Amino acid sequence: MGKEYIEKRTVISPEGNPIEVDPLKDYFCDAAPKSCKSASGIIEKFANWARSESLWVLGFGTGCGAIEMRPLMTPRFDAYRFGIQWRPTPRQASVFVISGYLSVKTLKRVVRSYEQMQNPKFVVALGSCTINGGMYWDSYNTINRLDHYMPVDVYIAGCMPRPEALLAGFDKLKHIIREGRGEGANKYAENFDWYKGNQKKIIKDWDMPDYNW
Protein backbone atom coordinates (compact mmCIF):
# COMPACT_ATOMS: atom_id res chain seq x y z
CA MET A 1 0.00 0.00 0.00
CA GLY A 2 1.00 3.59 0.25
CA LYS A 3 0.58 4.33 -3.41
CA GLU A 4 -1.22 7.50 -4.39
CA TYR A 5 -3.38 5.98 -7.08
CA ILE A 6 -5.07 3.54 -4.74
CA GLU A 7 -5.57 5.94 -1.86
CA LYS A 8 -8.92 7.41 -0.94
CA ARG A 9 -9.19 11.00 -2.12
CA THR A 10 -11.61 13.84 -2.83
CA VAL A 11 -11.90 15.20 -6.35
CA ILE A 12 -13.60 18.46 -7.33
CA SER A 13 -16.04 18.03 -10.20
CA PRO A 14 -16.34 20.63 -13.01
CA GLU A 15 -19.42 22.01 -11.24
CA GLY A 16 -17.38 22.50 -8.11
CA ASN A 17 -18.86 19.66 -6.06
CA PRO A 18 -16.48 17.44 -4.11
CA ILE A 19 -16.60 13.75 -5.02
CA GLU A 20 -15.19 10.99 -2.83
CA VAL A 21 -13.08 8.51 -4.78
CA ASP A 22 -11.97 5.21 -3.28
CA PRO A 23 -10.32 3.27 -6.14
CA LEU A 24 -10.20 -0.09 -4.39
CA LYS A 25 -13.89 0.07 -3.52
CA ASP A 26 -15.15 1.87 -6.64
CA TYR A 27 -13.38 -0.09 -9.33
CA PHE A 28 -13.18 -3.58 -7.87
CA CYS A 29 -15.34 -6.10 -6.11
CA ASP A 30 -13.63 -7.27 -2.95
CA ALA A 31 -16.06 -10.05 -2.06
CA ALA A 32 -14.37 -13.41 -1.71
CA PRO A 33 -15.32 -16.06 -4.25
CA LYS A 34 -17.86 -18.68 -3.23
CA SER A 35 -17.83 -22.32 -4.03
CA CYS A 36 -20.62 -23.19 -6.49
CA LYS A 37 -22.67 -26.34 -6.34
CA SER A 38 -22.69 -28.37 -9.52
CA ALA A 39 -25.92 -29.50 -11.12
CA SER A 40 -26.95 -33.06 -10.53
CA GLY A 41 -26.56 -36.22 -12.57
CA ILE A 42 -27.07 -36.20 -16.29
CA ILE A 43 -27.34 -32.40 -16.57
CA GLU A 44 -23.89 -31.91 -15.08
CA LYS A 45 -22.51 -34.67 -17.28
CA PHE A 46 -23.93 -32.96 -20.36
CA ALA A 47 -22.59 -29.57 -19.20
CA ASN A 48 -19.17 -31.11 -18.57
CA TRP A 49 -19.17 -32.60 -22.05
CA ALA A 50 -19.90 -29.15 -23.51
CA ARG A 51 -17.21 -27.57 -21.34
CA SER A 52 -14.66 -30.15 -22.42
CA GLU A 53 -15.46 -29.77 -26.11
CA SER A 54 -15.38 -25.99 -26.07
CA LEU A 55 -12.13 -24.89 -24.45
CA TRP A 56 -11.72 -21.15 -24.78
CA VAL A 57 -8.15 -20.25 -24.00
CA LEU A 58 -7.23 -16.94 -22.48
CA GLY A 59 -4.68 -15.46 -24.86
CA PHE A 60 -2.13 -14.38 -22.28
CA GLY A 61 1.45 -15.38 -23.06
CA THR A 62 3.05 -15.47 -19.65
CA GLY A 63 6.50 -16.92 -20.33
CA CYS A 64 8.65 -18.20 -23.19
CA GLY A 65 6.22 -21.11 -23.65
CA ALA A 66 3.82 -18.75 -25.36
CA ILE A 67 5.92 -19.27 -28.49
CA GLU A 68 4.56 -22.83 -28.70
CA MET A 69 0.96 -21.65 -28.62
CA ARG A 70 1.14 -20.07 -32.09
CA PRO A 71 2.02 -23.22 -34.03
CA LEU A 72 -0.66 -24.94 -31.98
CA MET A 73 -3.39 -22.83 -33.58
CA THR A 74 -1.93 -22.43 -37.10
CA PRO A 75 -2.25 -24.93 -39.97
CA ARG A 76 0.37 -27.45 -38.86
CA PHE A 77 -1.34 -28.46 -35.62
CA ASP A 78 -4.67 -26.61 -35.86
CA ALA A 79 -6.11 -27.06 -32.38
CA TYR A 80 -9.42 -25.54 -33.57
CA ARG A 81 -10.28 -29.06 -34.72
CA PHE A 82 -10.59 -30.09 -31.09
CA GLY A 83 -12.77 -27.22 -29.95
CA ILE A 84 -9.87 -25.12 -28.65
CA GLN A 85 -10.24 -21.44 -29.48
CA TRP A 86 -8.58 -18.19 -28.43
CA ARG A 87 -10.47 -15.62 -26.43
CA PRO A 88 -9.04 -12.14 -25.92
CA THR A 89 -10.58 -11.48 -22.51
CA PRO A 90 -10.51 -13.44 -19.23
CA ARG A 91 -14.26 -12.92 -18.85
CA GLN A 92 -15.05 -15.19 -21.77
CA ALA A 93 -12.27 -17.73 -21.39
CA SER A 94 -12.50 -21.01 -19.52
CA VAL A 95 -8.92 -22.27 -19.79
CA PHE A 96 -5.91 -20.35 -18.57
CA VAL A 97 -2.66 -21.56 -20.09
CA ILE A 98 0.32 -20.55 -17.97
CA SER A 99 2.98 -20.79 -20.60
CA GLY A 100 6.28 -21.15 -18.80
CA TYR A 101 8.09 -19.40 -15.98
CA LEU A 102 6.22 -16.85 -13.93
CA SER A 103 8.09 -13.83 -12.70
CA VAL A 104 6.72 -12.18 -9.57
CA LYS A 105 5.53 -9.27 -11.66
CA THR A 106 3.61 -11.53 -14.03
CA LEU A 107 2.17 -13.57 -11.16
CA LYS A 108 0.28 -10.51 -10.01
CA ARG A 109 -1.35 -10.10 -13.42
CA VAL A 110 -1.97 -13.82 -13.64
CA VAL A 111 -3.80 -13.81 -10.30
CA ARG A 112 -5.96 -10.91 -11.40
CA SER A 113 -6.76 -12.52 -14.75
CA TYR A 114 -7.49 -15.86 -13.13
CA GLU A 115 -9.90 -14.32 -10.66
CA GLN A 116 -11.76 -12.54 -13.46
CA MET A 117 -12.55 -15.83 -15.16
CA GLN A 118 -15.90 -17.41 -14.38
CA ASN A 119 -16.56 -20.68 -12.61
CA PRO A 120 -15.80 -23.37 -13.85
CA LYS A 121 -12.29 -22.48 -15.00
CA PHE A 122 -9.30 -24.66 -15.72
CA VAL A 123 -5.58 -24.06 -15.59
CA VAL A 124 -3.05 -25.76 -17.85
CA ALA A 125 0.55 -25.25 -16.75
CA LEU A 126 3.07 -25.61 -19.48
CA GLY A 127 6.75 -26.37 -19.14
CA SER A 128 9.02 -27.48 -16.33
CA CYS A 129 9.22 -23.98 -14.88
CA THR A 130 5.66 -24.20 -13.62
CA ILE A 131 6.28 -27.56 -11.93
CA ASN A 132 9.43 -26.87 -9.94
CA GLY A 133 10.96 -23.77 -11.41
CA GLY A 134 12.86 -25.64 -14.11
CA MET A 135 15.99 -23.82 -15.17
CA TYR A 136 14.86 -20.86 -13.08
CA TRP A 137 14.52 -22.86 -9.86
CA ASP A 138 16.96 -20.65 -7.92
CA SER A 139 16.06 -17.38 -9.59
CA TYR A 140 15.35 -14.47 -7.27
CA ASN A 141 12.49 -13.32 -9.42
CA THR A 142 10.39 -16.33 -10.44
CA ILE A 143 8.08 -18.64 -8.54
CA ASN A 144 8.80 -22.34 -8.43
CA ARG A 145 5.54 -24.22 -7.96
CA LEU A 146 2.48 -22.85 -9.65
CA ASP A 147 -0.11 -24.82 -7.70
CA HIS A 148 0.83 -22.98 -4.54
CA TYR A 149 -0.81 -19.91 -6.08
CA MET A 150 -3.75 -21.31 -8.02
CA PRO A 151 -5.22 -24.77 -8.58
CA VAL A 152 -3.68 -26.43 -11.65
CA ASP A 153 -5.58 -29.10 -13.58
CA VAL A 154 -2.91 -30.32 -15.97
CA TYR A 155 0.86 -29.98 -16.02
CA ILE A 156 2.64 -30.46 -19.32
CA ALA A 157 6.31 -31.18 -18.70
CA GLY A 158 9.10 -30.19 -21.07
CA CYS A 159 11.34 -27.28 -21.82
CA MET A 160 9.56 -26.34 -24.00
CA PRO A 161 6.84 -28.93 -24.62
CA ARG A 162 6.13 -29.16 -28.32
CA PRO A 163 2.62 -28.58 -29.72
CA GLU A 164 2.07 -32.38 -29.83
CA ALA A 165 2.60 -32.46 -26.07
CA LEU A 166 0.21 -29.54 -25.69
CA LEU A 167 -2.46 -31.38 -27.69
CA ALA A 168 -1.96 -34.43 -25.46
CA GLY A 169 -2.29 -32.16 -22.44
CA PHE A 170 -5.52 -30.64 -23.70
CA ASP A 171 -6.81 -34.16 -24.33
CA LYS A 172 -6.00 -35.03 -20.72
CA LEU A 173 -7.80 -31.88 -19.59
CA LYS A 174 -10.87 -32.95 -21.57
CA HIS A 175 -10.90 -36.30 -19.77
CA ILE A 176 -10.57 -34.57 -16.40
CA ILE A 177 -13.47 -32.21 -17.15
CA ARG A 178 -15.69 -35.00 -18.44
CA GLU A 179 -15.07 -37.03 -15.29
CA GLY A 180 -16.19 -34.03 -13.25
CA ARG A 181 -12.78 -33.47 -11.68
CA GLY A 182 -12.18 -30.02 -13.16
CA GLU A 183 -13.29 -28.17 -10.05
CA GLY A 184 -10.32 -25.83 -9.71
CA ALA A 185 -12.52 -22.77 -9.25
CA ASN A 186 -14.30 -24.33 -6.27
CA LYS A 187 -11.01 -25.53 -4.82
CA TYR A 188 -9.69 -21.99 -5.07
CA ALA A 189 -12.77 -20.61 -3.31
CA GLU A 190 -12.64 -23.22 -0.53
CA ASN A 191 -8.93 -22.75 0.18
CA PHE A 192 -8.99 -19.06 -0.55
CA ASP A 193 -7.03 -17.97 2.54
CA TRP A 194 -4.23 -20.42 1.87
CA TYR A 195 -3.86 -19.36 -1.78
CA LYS A 196 -4.07 -15.67 -0.87
CA GLY A 197 -1.46 -16.14 1.88
CA ASN A 198 0.94 -17.77 -0.57
CA GLN A 199 0.37 -15.05 -3.15
CA LYS A 200 0.98 -12.29 -0.63
CA LYS A 201 4.20 -13.92 0.53
CA ILE A 202 5.58 -13.51 -2.99
CA ILE A 203 3.95 -10.29 -4.20
CA LYS A 204 5.37 -7.52 -2.07
CA ASP A 205 3.64 -4.49 -3.60
CA TRP A 206 0.08 -5.70 -3.15
CA ASP A 207 -1.87 -2.72 -4.48
CA MET A 208 -5.15 -4.41 -5.29
CA PRO A 209 -8.05 -5.72 -3.27
CA ASP A 210 -7.90 -9.31 -2.07
CA TYR A 211 -10.32 -10.44 -4.67
CA ASN A 212 -11.04 -8.64 -7.93
CA TRP A 213 -13.48 -9.54 -10.60
Add this chain to the structure above:
Amino acid sequence: MGTIVTKILYALLTLFIVTNYGLILSGVVHKIGARVGRRHGIRFYQPYIDLIKNYTFRTRITHGIMYYIGPVFRLTGGIGLLLFLPVIYGSPVFDNFSFAGDLTFVLYFQFFGVLGMALGAGESGHPYSALGVSRGLAQTTAMELPLTLGVLALAVQYHTLNIHDIVAAQQGSILHWTLFTNPLAAIAMMLSFLAMMGRSPFDVVLAPQEIPIGPPTEYHSALLGVLQLNRAIFPAAKLILFMNLLFGGATNWGELIIKTFFIYMWSVFVGIAYPRFRVDQSVRWYLGIPLLIGVAAILVVKYF
Protein backbone atom coordinates in the same frame (compact mmCIF):
# COMPACT_ATOMS: atom_id res chain seq x y z
CA MET B 1 -58.03 -14.52 -31.54
CA GLY B 2 -57.32 -17.95 -32.97
CA THR B 3 -55.53 -16.51 -35.97
CA ILE B 4 -53.06 -14.46 -33.97
CA VAL B 5 -52.18 -17.46 -31.76
CA THR B 6 -51.57 -19.59 -34.84
CA LYS B 7 -49.50 -16.79 -36.34
CA ILE B 8 -47.34 -16.59 -33.22
CA LEU B 9 -46.82 -20.34 -33.18
CA TYR B 10 -45.87 -20.25 -36.86
CA ALA B 11 -43.47 -17.39 -36.16
CA LEU B 12 -41.84 -19.41 -33.37
CA LEU B 13 -41.42 -22.31 -35.79
CA THR B 14 -39.75 -19.97 -38.29
CA LEU B 15 -37.50 -18.65 -35.54
CA PHE B 16 -36.50 -22.18 -34.54
CA ILE B 17 -35.62 -23.19 -38.10
CA VAL B 18 -33.75 -19.97 -38.83
CA THR B 19 -31.78 -20.18 -35.54
CA ASN B 20 -30.57 -23.67 -36.37
CA TYR B 21 -29.80 -22.65 -39.94
CA GLY B 22 -27.84 -19.64 -38.65
CA LEU B 23 -25.83 -21.73 -36.18
CA ILE B 24 -24.89 -24.34 -38.78
CA LEU B 25 -24.17 -21.61 -41.34
CA SER B 26 -21.76 -19.83 -38.99
CA GLY B 27 -19.95 -23.12 -38.35
CA VAL B 28 -19.71 -23.89 -42.05
CA VAL B 29 -18.48 -20.38 -42.84
CA HIS B 30 -15.78 -20.67 -40.17
CA LYS B 31 -14.75 -23.91 -41.78
CA ILE B 32 -14.56 -22.35 -45.23
CA GLY B 33 -12.36 -19.56 -43.82
CA ALA B 34 -10.14 -22.15 -42.18
CA ARG B 35 -9.82 -24.19 -45.38
CA VAL B 36 -8.64 -21.10 -47.22
CA GLY B 37 -5.98 -20.76 -44.50
CA ARG B 38 -5.12 -24.46 -45.02
CA ARG B 39 -6.55 -25.55 -41.70
CA HIS B 40 -9.29 -28.03 -40.93
CA GLY B 41 -10.98 -25.46 -38.73
CA ILE B 42 -13.69 -25.94 -36.14
CA ARG B 43 -16.30 -28.65 -36.41
CA PHE B 44 -19.42 -27.36 -38.15
CA TYR B 45 -21.48 -28.01 -35.01
CA GLN B 46 -19.01 -26.19 -32.74
CA PRO B 47 -21.29 -23.10 -32.39
CA TYR B 48 -23.88 -25.33 -30.64
CA ILE B 49 -21.32 -26.61 -28.13
CA ASP B 50 -20.00 -23.10 -27.47
CA LEU B 51 -23.54 -21.93 -26.86
CA ILE B 52 -24.29 -24.75 -24.38
CA LYS B 53 -20.97 -24.16 -22.64
CA ASN B 54 -21.67 -20.48 -22.18
CA TYR B 55 -25.13 -21.14 -20.77
CA THR B 56 -23.73 -23.65 -18.27
CA PHE B 57 -21.23 -21.32 -16.61
CA ARG B 58 -22.01 -21.25 -12.89
CA THR B 59 -21.20 -17.64 -12.07
CA ARG B 60 -21.86 -14.31 -13.68
CA ILE B 61 -21.13 -10.76 -12.69
CA THR B 62 -23.35 -7.78 -13.07
CA HIS B 63 -22.56 -4.15 -13.74
CA GLY B 64 -26.13 -2.90 -13.46
CA ILE B 65 -29.51 -3.16 -15.14
CA MET B 66 -28.54 -1.77 -18.54
CA TYR B 67 -25.71 -4.29 -18.67
CA TYR B 68 -28.34 -7.05 -18.57
CA ILE B 69 -30.64 -5.32 -21.01
CA GLY B 70 -27.90 -4.77 -23.64
CA PRO B 71 -27.82 -8.38 -24.92
CA VAL B 72 -31.62 -8.56 -24.69
CA PHE B 73 -31.86 -5.50 -26.96
CA ARG B 74 -29.38 -7.11 -29.32
CA LEU B 75 -31.37 -10.33 -29.48
CA THR B 76 -34.59 -8.37 -29.89
CA GLY B 77 -33.00 -6.61 -32.87
CA GLY B 78 -32.21 -9.97 -34.50
CA ILE B 79 -35.51 -11.69 -33.76
CA GLY B 80 -37.53 -8.54 -34.53
CA LEU B 81 -35.88 -8.20 -37.93
CA LEU B 82 -36.70 -11.80 -38.71
CA LEU B 83 -40.32 -11.65 -37.53
CA PHE B 84 -41.20 -8.82 -39.91
CA LEU B 85 -39.76 -10.49 -42.99
CA PRO B 86 -41.77 -12.79 -45.23
CA VAL B 87 -39.37 -15.74 -44.99
CA ILE B 88 -41.01 -18.01 -47.56
CA TYR B 89 -43.02 -16.10 -50.17
CA GLY B 90 -46.55 -17.33 -50.62
CA SER B 91 -46.46 -19.69 -47.62
CA PRO B 92 -49.14 -18.98 -45.00
CA VAL B 93 -46.92 -20.61 -42.35
CA PHE B 94 -43.65 -18.74 -42.90
CA ASP B 95 -45.03 -15.38 -43.92
CA ASN B 96 -44.57 -13.92 -40.43
CA PHE B 97 -45.89 -10.46 -39.52
CA SER B 98 -45.11 -8.70 -42.78
CA PHE B 99 -47.20 -5.50 -43.06
CA ALA B 100 -47.59 -2.40 -45.19
CA GLY B 101 -44.62 -0.28 -44.04
CA ASP B 102 -42.24 -3.02 -43.00
CA LEU B 103 -39.37 -1.88 -45.22
CA THR B 104 -38.84 1.29 -43.17
CA PHE B 105 -39.41 -0.68 -40.01
CA VAL B 106 -36.74 -3.20 -40.94
CA LEU B 107 -34.23 -0.46 -41.75
CA TYR B 108 -34.77 1.00 -38.31
CA PHE B 109 -34.77 -2.33 -36.55
CA GLN B 110 -31.39 -3.51 -37.71
CA PHE B 111 -29.88 -0.49 -35.93
CA PHE B 112 -31.83 -1.21 -32.75
CA GLY B 113 -29.51 -3.90 -31.38
CA VAL B 114 -26.39 -1.82 -31.92
CA LEU B 115 -27.85 0.99 -29.81
CA GLY B 116 -28.88 -1.42 -27.07
CA MET B 117 -25.38 -2.85 -27.04
CA ALA B 118 -23.96 0.66 -26.81
CA LEU B 119 -25.89 1.33 -23.62
CA GLY B 120 -25.17 -2.08 -22.12
CA ALA B 121 -21.48 -2.17 -22.97
CA GLY B 122 -21.14 1.40 -21.76
CA GLU B 123 -22.37 0.44 -18.34
CA SER B 124 -19.76 -2.30 -18.01
CA GLY B 125 -17.32 0.58 -17.57
CA HIS B 126 -14.60 -1.05 -19.65
CA PRO B 127 -12.86 1.49 -21.90
CA TYR B 128 -12.46 -1.10 -24.66
CA SER B 129 -16.23 -1.62 -24.74
CA ALA B 130 -16.88 2.09 -25.16
CA LEU B 131 -14.20 2.36 -27.87
CA GLY B 132 -15.60 -0.67 -29.66
CA VAL B 133 -19.11 0.77 -29.55
CA SER B 134 -18.08 4.15 -30.95
CA ARG B 135 -16.15 2.45 -33.74
CA GLY B 136 -19.09 0.18 -34.48
CA LEU B 137 -21.60 3.03 -34.55
CA ALA B 138 -19.39 5.14 -36.83
CA GLN B 139 -18.99 2.30 -39.29
CA THR B 140 -22.67 1.31 -39.17
CA THR B 141 -23.75 4.88 -39.82
CA ALA B 142 -21.47 5.15 -42.87
CA MET B 143 -22.62 1.76 -44.13
CA GLU B 144 -26.29 2.68 -43.77
CA LEU B 145 -26.07 5.57 -46.26
CA PRO B 146 -25.67 3.51 -49.45
CA LEU B 147 -28.02 0.90 -48.01
CA THR B 148 -30.78 3.40 -47.33
CA LEU B 149 -30.36 5.02 -50.74
CA GLY B 150 -30.59 1.59 -52.36
CA VAL B 151 -33.69 0.71 -50.37
CA LEU B 152 -35.31 4.05 -51.24
CA ALA B 153 -34.54 3.40 -54.89
CA LEU B 154 -36.42 0.10 -54.57
CA ALA B 155 -39.33 1.85 -52.88
CA VAL B 156 -39.53 4.34 -55.74
CA GLN B 157 -39.16 1.62 -58.33
CA TYR B 158 -41.87 -0.66 -56.92
CA HIS B 159 -44.10 2.11 -55.49
CA THR B 160 -44.36 0.30 -52.17
CA LEU B 161 -42.74 0.01 -48.74
CA ASN B 162 -43.99 -3.53 -48.29
CA ILE B 163 -41.37 -6.28 -48.61
CA HIS B 164 -44.08 -8.76 -49.50
CA ASP B 165 -45.09 -6.66 -52.54
CA ILE B 166 -41.47 -6.21 -53.57
CA VAL B 167 -41.01 -9.99 -53.56
CA ALA B 168 -44.26 -10.41 -55.49
CA ALA B 169 -43.06 -8.00 -58.17
CA GLN B 170 -39.93 -10.09 -58.74
CA GLN B 171 -41.70 -13.40 -59.37
CA GLY B 172 -41.95 -15.07 -62.77
CA SER B 173 -38.44 -14.97 -64.15
CA ILE B 174 -34.86 -14.50 -63.03
CA LEU B 175 -34.82 -11.32 -65.11
CA HIS B 176 -37.51 -9.83 -62.84
CA TRP B 177 -35.10 -9.87 -59.87
CA THR B 178 -34.14 -6.42 -58.63
CA LEU B 179 -30.55 -7.44 -59.32
CA PHE B 180 -31.37 -7.15 -63.03
CA THR B 181 -34.14 -4.56 -63.02
CA ASN B 182 -32.23 -2.11 -60.82
CA PRO B 183 -28.54 -3.09 -60.83
CA LEU B 184 -27.28 0.21 -59.38
CA ALA B 185 -29.39 -0.13 -56.23
CA ALA B 186 -28.38 -3.79 -55.99
CA ILE B 187 -24.67 -2.88 -56.17
CA ALA B 188 -25.00 -0.16 -53.54
CA MET B 189 -26.86 -2.50 -51.21
CA MET B 190 -24.51 -5.42 -51.74
CA LEU B 191 -21.56 -3.16 -50.89
CA SER B 192 -23.30 -2.19 -47.65
CA PHE B 193 -24.01 -5.85 -47.08
CA LEU B 194 -20.25 -6.47 -46.66
CA ALA B 195 -20.14 -4.32 -43.52
CA MET B 196 -23.51 -5.56 -42.31
CA MET B 197 -22.21 -9.11 -42.08
CA GLY B 198 -19.20 -7.89 -40.10
CA ARG B 199 -16.65 -9.85 -42.08
CA SER B 200 -13.11 -9.05 -42.97
CA PRO B 201 -12.60 -5.66 -44.53
CA PHE B 202 -15.10 -4.28 -42.02
CA ASP B 203 -14.64 -6.49 -38.97
CA VAL B 204 -12.41 -4.19 -36.97
CA VAL B 205 -15.23 -3.69 -34.46
CA LEU B 206 -15.43 -7.27 -33.26
CA ALA B 207 -11.99 -8.57 -34.22
CA PRO B 208 -10.26 -10.19 -31.25
CA GLN B 209 -6.86 -8.93 -32.36
CA GLU B 210 -7.95 -5.30 -32.27
CA ILE B 211 -9.35 -3.54 -29.23
CA PRO B 212 -10.04 -6.88 -27.58
CA ILE B 213 -13.32 -8.06 -29.07
CA GLY B 214 -14.96 -4.61 -28.96
CA PRO B 215 -18.37 -4.05 -27.35
CA PRO B 216 -18.78 -7.51 -25.76
CA THR B 217 -15.43 -7.27 -23.90
CA GLU B 218 -17.08 -7.63 -20.50
CA TYR B 219 -19.88 -9.99 -21.51
CA HIS B 220 -19.52 -13.55 -20.30
CA SER B 221 -21.45 -16.68 -19.33
CA ALA B 222 -25.12 -16.67 -20.32
CA LEU B 223 -25.00 -12.99 -21.33
CA LEU B 224 -22.41 -13.87 -23.97
CA GLY B 225 -24.60 -16.84 -24.86
CA VAL B 226 -27.44 -14.47 -25.70
CA LEU B 227 -25.10 -12.43 -27.90
CA GLN B 228 -23.89 -15.60 -29.63
CA LEU B 229 -27.43 -16.70 -30.28
CA ASN B 230 -28.05 -13.34 -31.87
CA ARG B 231 -24.93 -13.76 -33.98
CA ALA B 232 -26.62 -16.80 -35.48
CA ILE B 233 -30.09 -15.29 -35.95
CA PHE B 234 -29.14 -11.78 -37.07
CA PRO B 235 -26.98 -12.71 -40.11
CA ALA B 236 -29.58 -15.25 -41.19
CA ALA B 237 -32.31 -12.59 -40.95
CA LYS B 238 -30.20 -10.11 -42.92
CA LEU B 239 -29.54 -12.75 -45.58
CA ILE B 240 -33.27 -13.35 -45.89
CA LEU B 241 -33.86 -9.59 -46.14
CA PHE B 242 -31.38 -9.22 -48.99
CA MET B 243 -32.72 -12.30 -50.70
CA ASN B 244 -36.21 -10.80 -50.54
CA LEU B 245 -35.18 -7.37 -51.77
CA LEU B 246 -32.70 -8.25 -54.51
CA PHE B 247 -32.86 -11.92 -55.43
CA GLY B 248 -36.54 -12.63 -55.85
CA GLY B 249 -37.30 -14.14 -52.44
CA ALA B 250 -37.82 -17.85 -51.94
CA THR B 251 -40.87 -20.02 -52.38
CA ASN B 252 -39.52 -22.99 -50.40
CA TRP B 253 -36.79 -23.75 -47.83
CA GLY B 254 -34.48 -25.38 -50.38
CA GLU B 255 -34.49 -22.25 -52.52
CA LEU B 256 -33.99 -20.11 -49.41
CA ILE B 257 -30.97 -22.11 -48.26
CA ILE B 258 -29.30 -22.09 -51.68
CA LYS B 259 -29.88 -18.37 -52.26
CA THR B 260 -28.87 -17.19 -48.78
CA PHE B 261 -25.81 -19.42 -48.81
CA PHE B 262 -24.54 -17.86 -52.01
CA ILE B 263 -25.38 -14.34 -50.84
CA TYR B 264 -23.36 -15.04 -47.70
CA MET B 265 -20.48 -16.35 -49.82
CA TRP B 266 -20.15 -12.89 -51.40
CA SER B 267 -19.13 -11.40 -48.05
CA VAL B 268 -17.13 -14.49 -47.08
CA PHE B 269 -15.01 -14.43 -50.24
CA VAL B 270 -14.44 -10.69 -50.04
CA GLY B 271 -13.54 -11.14 -46.37
CA ILE B 272 -11.03 -13.88 -47.10
CA ALA B 273 -9.42 -12.00 -49.98
CA TYR B 274 -9.08 -8.54 -48.45
CA PRO B 275 -7.33 -7.38 -45.30
CA ARG B 276 -9.05 -5.40 -42.58
CA PHE B 277 -9.90 -1.70 -42.87
CA ARG B 278 -9.42 0.65 -39.98
CA VAL B 279 -12.65 2.40 -39.03
CA ASP B 280 -11.64 5.72 -40.56
CA GLN B 281 -10.74 3.92 -43.78
CA SER B 282 -14.03 2.03 -43.96
CA VAL B 283 -16.04 5.20 -43.23
CA ARG B 284 -14.20 7.04 -46.02
CA TRP B 285 -14.67 4.10 -48.34
CA TYR B 286 -18.43 4.02 -47.78
CA LEU B 287 -18.73 7.75 -48.24
CA GLY B 288 -17.02 7.37 -51.62
CA ILE B 289 -17.99 5.00 -54.41
CA PRO B 290 -20.84 3.10 -52.66
CA LEU B 291 -22.53 6.39 -51.73
CA LEU B 292 -22.22 7.69 -55.30
CA ILE B 293 -23.67 4.46 -56.66
CA GLY B 294 -26.55 4.83 -54.19
CA VAL B 295 -27.25 8.39 -55.34
CA ALA B 296 -27.02 7.29 -58.96
CA ALA B 297 -29.53 4.51 -58.25
CA ILE B 298 -32.06 7.04 -56.96
CA LEU B 299 -31.51 9.38 -59.94
CA VAL B 300 -31.79 6.56 -62.46
CA VAL B 301 -35.02 5.30 -60.90
CA LYS B 302 -36.51 8.78 -60.74
CA TYR B 303 -35.55 10.18 -64.14
CA PHE B 304 -35.02 7.24 -66.51
